[in-house]
Amino acid sequence: MDRTQILLVGLPVFLFFSDILNLFVPPPPPKDGYRTFPDPKPTPQPNLHQPLEFPAQKQSGFGPIGAGHTVSIDFCTSCSYKGNAVTVKNMLESEFPGINVVLANYPPPLPKRILGKVVPVVQTGVIVAIVAGDQILPRLGVTPPLWYYSLRANKFRSIASTWLLTNFLQSFLQSSGAFEVYCNGELVFSKLKENRFPGEIELRDLIGKRVVDTGFVRGIEGAGGAYRNFQ
Secondary structure (H helix, E strand, C coil), X not given: CCHHHHHHHHHXXXXXXXXXXXXXXXXXXXXXXXXXXXXXXCCCCCCCCCCCCCCCCCCCCXXXXXXXXXXXXXXXXXXXXXXXXXXHHHHHHHHCCCCEEEEEECCCCHHHHHHHHHHHHHHHHHHHHHHHHHHHHHHCCCCCCHHHHHHHHCHHHHHHHHHHHHHHHHHHHHCCCCEEEEECCEEEEEHHHHCCCCCHHHHHHHHHHHHHHHHHHHHHHHHHHHHHHHC
């Protein structure tokens, strides 16, 4: 071995044994005049920033203007009307604090719902017939018509067309196109009758009129009851 190899091998060995030796050698004593002091403990400072306490504000006897009122918005979920319903909900809650706004789905008529359940079954049957009809139909004693072989000539196009058409038909059958607004059970606006969405100002005025009228009646009834109790 030459000197370079000896140096490369001997230096790591020397460092290894020196580290082991340092583990068993006690540390040197501290020098004279050197004293260690414990860390000073921080003295607690008085909390000068204490929150001020204010008396709680009392609500008026009638409460918020929208308290006790319920607005129901029944809309078509499959028509992507949820964004409009949420916008109207936020507007009403900001304009009439305390009002209860309920969102719900407006289902389509019963015949459309029944047909909507039949469409997926027809879709599955057509696709199975295109893929394996040549083996299923003869066992059932059914002779495939001529147009069936034209569908099997291009399976991918036939399956894709069936999938798109049935999905479009099912989406149409599940939609009602409704956006109905009720205030305390009374119909305020109907998209099925007006064939349009309500404007925010229009709907605010319609709801506000019924809220104010109901609050006025409640105020009169409350005043009458207090007068009778006074007598």
